[in-house]
Amino acid sequence: MSxxxxxxxxxxxxxxxxxxxTVSKYFNDPESVRKSTKVKIEAALEQYDYRPNIYAVxxxxxxxxxxxxxxxxxxDPFFAAIARTIEGLVVEAGFNPLLLSSHGGPDQEMANLESxxxxxxxxxxxxxxxxxxxxxxxAAFSAxxxxxxxxxxxxxxxxxxxxSDNNQSVDLIVDYLCRSGEPPVLFEMENPINPNAFRxxxxxxxxxxxLSYAPHFLRVGGDGWNFEEIGYREGLKVFAANRMPSKTVxxxxxxxxxxxxxxxxxxxxxxxxxRDDDLRIAGHDDHPFARYTCPGLTTVSQDYGAISARSxxxxxxxxxxxxxxxxxxxxxxxxxxxxxxxA
Amino acid sequence: MSxxxxxxxxxxxxxxxxxxxTVSKYFNDPESVRKSTKVKIEAALEQYDYRPNIYAVxxxxxxxxxxxxxxxxxxDPFFAAIARTIEGLVVEAGFNPLLLSSHGGPDQEMANLESxxxxxxxxxxxxxxxxxxxxxxxAAFSAxxxxxxxxxxxxxxxxxxxxSDNNQSVDLIVDYLCRSGEPPVLFEMENPINPNAFRxxxxxxxxxxxLSYAPHFLRVGGDGWNFEEIGYREGLKVFAANRMPSKTVxxxxxxxxxxxxxxxxxxxxxxxxxRDDDLRIAGHDDHPFARYTCPGLTTVSQDYGAISARSxxxxxxxxxxxxxxxxxxxxxxxxxxxxxxxA
DNA sequence: GATCAATATTTACGCGCGCAAAGTTTGCAT
DNA sequence: ATGCAAACTTTGCGCGCGTAAATATTGATC
Numbered sequence: 237m238s239x240x241x242x243x244x245x246x247x248x249x250x251x252x253x254x255x256x257x258t259v260s261k262y263f264n265d266p267e268s269v270r271k272s273t274k275v276k277i278e279a280a281l282e283q284y285d286y287r288p289n290i291y292a293v294x295x296x297x298x299x300x301x302x303x304x305x306x307x308x309x310x311x312d313p314f315f316a317a318i319a320r321t322i323e324g325l326v327v328e329a330g331f332n333p334l335l336l337s338s339h340g341g342p343d344q345e346m347a348n349l350e351s352x353x354x355x356x357x358x359x360x361x362x363x364x365x366x367x368x369x370x371x372x373x374x375a376a377f378s379a380x381x382x383x384x385x386x387x388x389x390x391x392x393x394x395x396x397x398x399x400s401d402n403n404q405s406v407d408l409i410v411d412y413l414c415r416s417g418e419p420p421v422l423f424e425m426e427n428p429i430n431p432n433a434f435r436x437x438x439x440x441x442x443x444x445x446x447l448s449y450a451p452h453f454l455r456v457g458g459d460g461w462n463f464e465e466i467g468y469r470e471g472l473k474v475f476a477a478n479r480m481p482s483k484t485v486x487x488x489x490x491x492x493x494x495x496x497x498x499x500x501x502x503x504x505x506x507x508x509x510x511r512d513d514d515l516r517i518a519g520h521d522d523h524p525f526a527r528y529t530c531p532g533l534t535t536v537s538q539d540y541g542a543i544s545a546r547s548x549x550x551x552x553x554x555x556x557x558x559x560x561x562x563x564x565x566x567x568x569x570x571x572x573x574x575x576x577x578x579a
Numbered sequence: 580m581s582x583x584x585x586x587x588x589x590x591x592x593x594x595x596x597x598x599x600x601t602v603s604k605y606f607n608d609p610e611s612v613r614k615s616t617k618v619k620i621e622a623a624l625e626q627y628d629y630r631p632n633i634y635a636v637x638x639x640x641x642x643x644x645x646x647x648x649x650x651x652x653x654x655d656p657f658f659a660a661i662a663r664t665i666e667g668l669v670v671e672a673g674f675n676p677l678l679l680s681s682h683g684g685p686d687q688e689m690a691n692l693e694s695x696x697x698x699x700x701x702x703x704x705x706x707x708x709x710x711x712x713x714x715x716x717x718a719a720f721s722a723x724x725x726x727x728x729x730x731x732x733x734x735x736x737x738x739x740x741x742x743s744d745n746n747q748s749v750d751l752i753v754d755y756l757c758r759s760g761e762p763p764v765l766f767e768m769e770n771p772i773n774p775n776a777f778r779x780x781x782x783x784x785x786x787x788x789x790l791s792y793a794p795h796f797l798r799v800g801g802d803g804w805n806f807e808e809i810g811y812r813e814g815l816k817v818f819a820a821n822r823m824p825s826k827t828v829x830x831x832x833x834x835x836x837x838x839x840x841x842x843x844x845x846x847x848x849x850x851x852x853x854r855d856d857d858l859r860i861a862g863h864d865d866h867p868f869a870r871y872t873c874p875g876l877t878t879v880s881q882d883y884g885a886i887s888a889r890s891x892x893x894x895x896x897x898x899x900x901x902x903x904x905x906x907x908x909x910x911x912x913x914x915x916x917x918x919x920x921x922a
Numbered sequence: 923g924a925t926c927a928a929t930a931t932t933t934a935c936g937c938g939c940g941c942a943a944a945g946t947t948t949g950c951a952t
Numbered sequence: 953a954t955g956c957a958a959a960c961t962t963t964g965c966g967c968g969c970g971t972a973a974a975t976a977t978t979g980a981t982c
Contacts, residue, residue: 597930597931598930598931598932599931600930600931600932601929601930601931604930612929612930613928613929613930616929616930635937638937638938638939639936639937
């Protein structure tokens with residue numbers, strides 16, 4: 237580094253021997269300037285380590301390079317993982333991701349969007365809470381700022397939605413479970429907060445009927461996002477009362493299954509697909525920890541690589557064209573069966 | 580809302596009947612203006628929903644209201660939880676937290692700090708990767724921007740460090756394990772990436788010596804942050820070769836323990852503290868998932884409430900006074916024994 | 923009603939940069 | 953050498969707000 241203090245783009249332009257507007261152009265797109273000037277600027281950049289003031293830049297640019305990323309709950313490793321994937325794609329595209337977690341509450345979700353609004357993002361990727369969400373407010377937001385939903389759909393909110401094909405994935409696992417043993421009951425929450433839970437409920441019903449079995453629902457109480465706790469607590473009750481109506485349980489999601497597995501273990505119920513096991517338990521989502529349950533959790537993976545890629549792709553296109561498409565785009569991706577020891 | 584479009588503070592000032600400088604003063608501190616003008620401004624605020632342009636504000640303010648929060652890996656629920664706690668405290672103090680994850684890599688860690696630098700944060704709360712971190716670069720950063728470390732210490736980096744007292748916590752669990760059964764071996768990684776692992780290693784050695792037992796180390800290979808996977812894979816090897824040197828295992832952290840528990844289960848080894856169980860396994864940290872292992876994981880909790888509170892408190896003081904203290908502040912908080920079924 | 927400190931207003935500048943218009947230079951093709 | 957588009961430089965405005973100085977107004981106190 238040289239001794240000269242670079243205070244702004246003016247200073248930097250003069251030490252690099254290029255005019256300020258051209259330097260400005262370079263920072264907006266390094267390829268938009270002649271190669272020789274690019275070399276000069278980058279040489280100066282090595283010596284002086286200047287970077288444009290992000291606040292001045294964003295104040296003057298028509299659109300910022302920020303993309304908001306809002307997930308329901310970062311404490312859930314599933315969302316942490318998908319957020320990370322999306323972050324990577326956003327950075328790769330030359331944008332700046334801003335990660336916010338709604339912590340499972342609609343107030344926080346609105347606060348996140350308000351906070352994003354003041355940052356004037358070019359676009360927002362939103363995994364909404366679902367039923368708890370303030371739909372009207374979300375719709376109002378997405379009318380102002382290009383928004384793409386993922387994971388959970390809300391009709392009329394955002395320009396697009398990408399998620400899992402619950403019909404296909406539930407079909408897949410119900411099929412497998414019926415083929416390989418007693419038909420499953422569905423272990424789920426009475427009042428799920430996630431809209432996917434409702435889709436899985438009906439998907440389960442249809443799948444069972446298709447196979448000529450009567451659907452069985454085991455609905456348990458409990459509020460909030462602490463699914464493991466609910467699966468555990470309610471599982472203990474069910475096992476204590478000997479109320480498990482089948483030797484096979486399909487949980488509405490892996491986190492419930494993780495809790496239920498713990499409850500089964502504690503209740504002395506052997507879970508697995510062996511002859512002398514008492515119960516089979518399957519889940520849905522392929523949670524990062526599903527590999528390490530005892531036994532490993534058989535489940536259906538969500539294709540979150542595809543969901544992430546498509547969501548980012550779509551928001552980038554929306555930003556580029558600057559206009560919303562005629563119709564709301566929706567695509568559902570297929571899950572894969574992940575066989576482990578539990579079912 | 581009225582039909583008038585409010586484009587800036589000038590517009591807003593005129594509709595509220597107050598001069599712009601006074602409005603500006605209000606937004607910087609609502610209590611700094613006369614009550615009657617505060618009322619007027621807030622009345623206008625209700626009608627017109629104006630908010631200052633954050634970029635213009637930050638361009639002109641001496642210090643921004645941003646506080647960076649960098650954790651090694653958001654995919655780890657432990658860090659997700661502590662990040663959430665800290666976020667809450669930062670917001671409560673009237674600052675704006677910016678959450679970044681280093682994804683386990685030093686390049687990302689530096690990129691995060693570079694990204695923060697351009698945001699000109701008032702301060703940064705950093706849980707460094709540890710041994711992988713580029714210490715010189717971190718030191719250079721913390722010399723420019725007030726920085727407080729937590730979770731993992733790096734000598735000479737930051738104005739303060741707050742974390743767990745590994746000596747105390749390891750003592751606690753070693754004590755318990757020795758009192759209640761066979762003395763534990765320490766299950767850990769050959770080359771841990773976390774500096775806490777080294778402190779726990781020596782703490783274990785000292786604790787065992789104090790109790791007049793010979794320390795036993797079971798060191799396993801493996802790189803990266805995928806601790807569950809390492810515990811699982813290496814655990815399977817150990818069990819297959821019948822190389823477990825004690826009936827009690829203390830894992831260097833809960834994530835290793837989670838993997839080891841899965842390996843034990845798969846190997847047909849019964850974990851627990853009953854007479855007819857084969858092995859006791861304990862962990863360290865009280866990972867959010869530790870409640871739902873089979874059996875539940877006995878461990879030592881970190882007092883991350885205290886760590887969070889103290890870290891936030893300290894960074895706020897640093898920001899307020901605007902000067903660094905004479906000496907680097909360090910405080911270690913005590914852990915609590917969390918008894919579950921595994922040991 | 924006079925006094926005085928607290929608070930408002932008016933006026934003005936500057937922050938660092940995007941962006942546009944006009945003129946100039948560059949480099950490549952003919 | 954000529955031509956011409958692409959890329960550059962120069963000049964200058966404006967973004968929305970913080971902040972400072974000088975001045976005017978307010979409201980509580982005597």
